[in-house]
Amino acid sequence: MTRPEDRAERLRKIRNVKMAKSAHAYVGGSTVKFYEWLESGPGDLPQGPPVWICGDCHVGNLGPVADYKERVAIQIRDLDQTVIGNPAHDLIRLGLSLASVARGADLPGVVTAHILENLVAGYELALAGNFDDDREKALMPGSIRNLLDRSVRRRWRHLAWERFETVKPEVPLGKRFWALTDAERAALHALFQEEAVRDLVTGLQSRDRGDVVRLVDAAYWRKGCSSLGRLRFAAMAQIGDGKGASFCLIDLKEGVTAAAPRSPEASMPRDNALRVVTGARALSPKLGRRMVATRLLDKAMVLRELMPQDLKLEVDRLTSAKAKPLAAYLGGVVGSAHGRQMDPQDRSAWMKDLARGRSARLDAPSWLWASVVDLLGIHERAYLEHCRLHALPRFRTEDATACELKRAG
Incomplete structure (x- = not known):
């Protein structure tokens, strides 16, 4: 039984082991480092209109959520980091998360380029107001539709x-x-x-x-x-x-x-709990x-x-065929969350910013591609160092114990 005075040390060990399970798990658990690395990176990111952003927009923080009438929709489901900030940060965070899943699935590098292209395409579609219920259902990948069906059946x-x-x-x-x-x-x-x-x-x-x-x-x-x-x-x-x-x-x-x-x-609430609730109501009204x-x-x-209907989106078996529609759909979910807070003038200006910096070889902003590629490399190195520090000693102890048991047997 864990005593209250032992919680911090126990939690630290659990977190370190969990983050060592995969590069994607490390990305999801390293929000503070993400912004430290982003701060030291290229300074040419666009400054989108200040709106409430998720602040930690990785794949696991999206999924089905229900309102009090048990109506379900795919929305952002974790708002601990929400602030009024730059919407580009959510795009980079989600792009990095999807790209790390693709790398973990050993998909070809070109799939990462397709992921970012489709992520931005879905995001822009939502900003333009073309992500209503009918269009959303048409774009919904089979994996999301299955998750949503499972969600509405839960009690x-x-x-x-x-x-x-x-x-x-x-x-x-x-x-x-x-x-x-x-x-x-x-x-x-x-x-x-x-x-x-x-x-x-x-x-x-x-x-x-x-x-x-x-x-x-x-x-x-x-x-x-x-x-x-x-x-x-x-x-x-x-x-x-x-x-x-x-x-x-x-x-x-x-x-x-x-x-x-x-x-x-x-201007945001100074109370951190009130900040989270206010941001949640702007980004994910049902939640x-x-x-x-x-x-x-x-x-x-x-x-x-x-609520029983609240589920986490888990992408364990990403394939090339599934990657593009998933990225487009999740981009639309985030685009809707951002876009509903913008007036028409801000939406139009932000869409023009997103359209800049594209080349004939990549239909995604160059700043998004450069940020995700740089962060992938940085996270990979940091992840390996994390495993060396926190996972290697644990496995050595387990191996030594197994050898002792074998000799004793």
């Missing part, structure tokens, strides 16, 4: 079993869920008595606004690479009483300072309206209900 029991391996209304302690301190548990119980939390939880279509909401169980949540250095809790809440009672799973995550650079003139900014133990916290 509470699927979410509970996936997270806890049980459908009981409890948060079982183990590898992913760790014990709370007395202060954390008391603070969580008090939080669920607040009106804003009750309003959020009872907002689902099938629930009564007058229902009582109470905390049933909770634990510290070891989730992804982002838990290190911040509070993260999973909370099981009960809505209503008696036979009509229902349960929901609440994710509480501390809002921390974003690594993504913000536009100097931008943003299921979130509320609050405080817990004097920390800014983002509270959201997890």
Whole structure:
């Protein structure tokens, strides 16, 4: 059992091992380094109109999300890094993520060029306002359509079993869920008595606004690479009483300072949780309206209900044939998120900027190609160094233990 005082060191080891699994996993877990490297790179990036951007727009941070009426769409699903910034940063981050998946699948280098061309084509289509529901469905790759179909069929029991391996209304302690301190548990119980939390939880279509909401169980949540250095809790809440009672799973995550650079003139909430919620409502309305900014133990916290329909996009077996439509579709998702915040004049100017710097050999801006190629090389070297430092000692220990067991046997 992981003690509260041991969380930081345990999380650090888990993150390092996870980031060593693949170059793409390393890209997804190195947001701070991404912006450090981008800052030291070529300074000729276009400055798009300042809008809310994801700030960490890699493949795993897009996927199906549901609103409170359980209507599902593919949107950005992780907004921890959201700021009012340069939309070019989201394009580079997503281009790098897709290119690293292609390299991991050992696809020919020309596929990376096609990926960036289609990424920009889908993005521009959305900016032009031609990414409505009908066009979106026509462009949707089979892999996305299958994921969306699976999403809409999911129910509470699927979410509970996936997270806890049980459908009981409890948060079982183990590898992913760790014990709370007395202060954390008391603070969580008090939080669920607040009106804003009750309003959020009872907002689902099938629930009564007058229902009582109470905390049933909770634990510290070891989730992804982002838990290190911040509070993260999973909370099981009960809505209503008696036979009509229902349960929901609440994710509480501390809002921390974003690594993504913000536009100097931008006016944003100073509270990091409120920044995340405001950015989410601009970029991913279905998700943003299921979130509320609050405080817990004097920390800014983002509270959201997890819906069974929320799924992560995972691209494990990318092929040349699948790469181009996937890039175009995801470009459209991000283009819609950016474009809905721009007035016609800003959209037109940004599309002209995107059209510049293209050559007869590459139908994508030269700054995007140069940034992704440079960052691929930088990340590959950093990934190998990360493996040498964090994975090699672990595997040597495991090999030595296996040899000892073999000799003993």
